[in-house]
Amino acid sequence: MTQNAQTPLSFDDLTLGYKSHPAVHHLSGALRAGSLTAVVGANGSGKSTLLKGIVGLLKPISGRTRIAPGLKIAYLPQQSGIDVSFPAQLRDLVGLGLWPKRGLLGRRRPEDEAAVSGALRAVGLAGFERRSLDTLSGGQLQRALFARVILQEADLILLDEPFNAVDARTIADLMSLILRWKDEGRTVLAVVHDLDLVRERFPEALLLARRLVAWGPARETLKPENLLKARRFHEAWDDAAPWCAPEPEEASPGAHVHGHGHSHDHAHDHRGAA
Amino acid sequence: MIALLHEILIQPFAEFAFMRRALLGALLLALSACPVGVFLMLRGMSLAGDAMAHAILPGAAAGFLLYGLEILPMTVGGLIAGALVALGAGAVSRLTIQKEDASMAAFYLMSLALGVCLISLRGSSVDLSNVLFGAVLALNDEALRLIAGVCAVTLTALAIFWRALAADSLDPLFLRSVSKIGAPAHFLFLGLAVLNMVGGFQALGTLLSVGLMMLPAAAARFWASRLFPMAVLAVGIGMVSSWAGLLLSYHLELPSGPAIVLSAGAIYLVSLIAAPRGLIATHLRARGHRSA
Numbered sequence: 001m002t003q004n005a006q007t008p009l010s011f012d013d014l015t016l017g018y019k020s021h022p023a024v025h026h027l028s029g030a031l032r033a034g035s036l037t038a039v040v041g042a043n044g045s046g047k048s049t050l051l052k053g054i055v056g057l058l059k060p061i062s063g064r065t066r067i068a069p070g071l072k073i074a075y076l077p078q079q080s081g082i083d084v085s086f087p088a089q090l091r092d093l094v095g096l097g098l099w100p101k102r103g104l105l106g107r108r109r110p111e112d113e114a115a116v117s118g119a120l121r122a123v124g125l126a127g128f129e130r131r132s133l134d135t136l137s138g139g140q141l142q143r144a145l146f147a148r149v150i151l152q153e154a155d156l157i158l159l160d161e162p163f164n165a166v167d168a169r170t171i172a173d174l175m176s177l178i179l180r181w182k183d184e185g186r187t188v189l190a191v192v193h194d195l196d197l198v199r200e201r202f203p204e205a206l207l208l209a210r211r212l213v214a215w216g217p218a219r220e221t222l223k224p225e226n227l228l229k230a231r232r233f234h235e236a237w238d239d240a241a242p243w244c245a246p247e248p249e250e251a252s253p254g255a256h257v258h259g260h261g262h263s264h265d266h267a268h269d270h271r272g273a274a
Numbered sequence: 275m276i277a278l279l280h281e282i283l284i285q286p287f288a289e290f291a292f293m294r295r296a297l298l299g300a301l302l303l304a305l306s307a308c309p310v311g312v313f314l315m316l317r318g319m320s321l322a323g324d325a326m327a328h329a330i331l332p333g334a335a336a337g338f339l340l341y342g343l344e345i346l347p348m349t350v351g352g353l354i355a356g357a358l359v360a361l362g363a364g365a366v367s368r369l370t371i372q373k374e375d376a377s378m379a380a381f382y383l384m385s386l387a388l389g390v391c392l393i394s395l396r397g398s399s400v401d402l403s404n405v406l407f408g409a410v411l412a413l414n415d416e417a418l419r420l421i422a423g424v425c426a427v428t429l430t431a432l433a434i435f436w437r438a439l440a441a442d443s444l445d446p447l448f449l450r451s452v453s454k455i456g457a458p459a460h461f462l463f464l465g466l467a468v469l470n471m472v473g474g475f476q477a478l479g480t481l482l483s484v485g486l487m488m489l490p491a492a493a494a495r496f497w498a499s500r501l502f503p504m505a506v507l508a509v510g511i512g513m514v515s516s517w518a519g520l521l522l523s524y525h526l527e528l529p530s531g532p533a534i535v536l537s538a539g540a541i542y543l544v545s546l547i548a549a550p551r552g553l554i555a556t557h558l559r560a561r562g563h564r565s566a
Contacts, residue, residue, distance in 0.1 A: 019346065055450075055451050057450065057451075058445075073451070074451075075448075075451040077447050077451075077549060079449075080445065080447065080448075081445060081446060081447040082444065082445045082448075083316075083443070083444060083445075086443060086444045086501075087316070087495070087498055087499055087500055087501050087504050088440075088500060088501060089499065089500060092440075092444070092446065092501070093445070094442070096441055096445060096448055096449075097401070099437075099441070099449075099452045099453060100452055103453075104435070104437055104438055104453075104455060105434065105437075132499050149447075152452070166354055
């Protein structure tokens, strides 16, 4: 369990992608328990892919993700795939967050209803229990999904662009909720585009440009030279790109030693693993 | 007056055993198939039910070819064919980018063509119409037992997997992030749909059993705002349709299966127009609005 408490999640030369084209390329490193990390990078730099890889929606092309045994993960995807025309009330949607606790057959208890109401209150949706889904605004739905994350009581919380299409006040509310999760000792990894927000509120940041550019304290990671480096990558796939082979690589600068080193005797045969 | 009502509404069932059996079979079928129809509809698979009904045909036809108009071989054949098509289509949609409606269409069309060929080997169109349209007025003990069995299996499976099916319909990505039960539940559900279709085809035929499955569900959609009440209401609508359809068929000498489905269709049309989520309520401008 001490292992669990220290590194809930680590990447071991992880390459994720689609059709043998890497979207996250040779990522290594570890998340500290109770840390709050922003994942930043341009469109197509692999941020969402990384989250999908952690949840297991995407199998690695090579390398692996190590998740501490018994770790409970909550995942808020970028596009929720929720059918808002489904005949359900908000308490039904938020109540899905009780799944880790109650599972398929566990009976709902009276306190569950109170928990759902409490979670709704925490995101500023008190009294919305019986609203049907198609009467909610985009921002209200996003708050409701945060309420569901609260109920999941997860150790590791993955948020993919949680502030999309959300107004400033709601961002402030949701941000303080995220900070409270961190205070409760949960580990949070969030994809965020607003770099100023990251500098102000996120202790740590992980800058991706398919490859890891930098990973460490947010202000350090978002230095101009790192951002410049992150911008120099081609979003388009190159079908003629050579197969990835071991190459000597400069050690990534930065105070944190996140172990972004390749094991150079490792065979990088992506095709074989796919 | 009361005597007249009694004569119209109750008498046929009191007097004739075949009417009672037909009613019992249809009620059991409604109890079992209507909740399945609700889930089919909510998963955007309303037409998949129709496709599956066609898919059953070659199996039933094969049973019919080998053993004649016997319930057991036709049922088993239908189950096998339906399961093959449902599993095939489900697997294609889960494993490739093709969506379920397209893969289902591909599989059922192949299956339907095969079934028509098989039946034509044997000959007469009377036989074909029996397979396609059923004979609810001629339900024997065997057929009633089959329907009761289908009903029991369906209700048990739904009770166990209800939460998973609901979650997988409402937010499939979430379910995948917390549990691996989504895919098995989906396949089990497809199996239930096939089972109900097969259960219904003796009574209503392969084509009309879809009607009793989907029309009450579609009608209930206009009334209910939560899943469970919607399923209960669909069952109620299915049962009323069965009773009304059999009476229509008795008094007006209509074919019984289509009369049941038409009754469900009438309830659907009324719901479409008059229900709280129907045309009038959503499109008629409210006379006033609240201040907040």
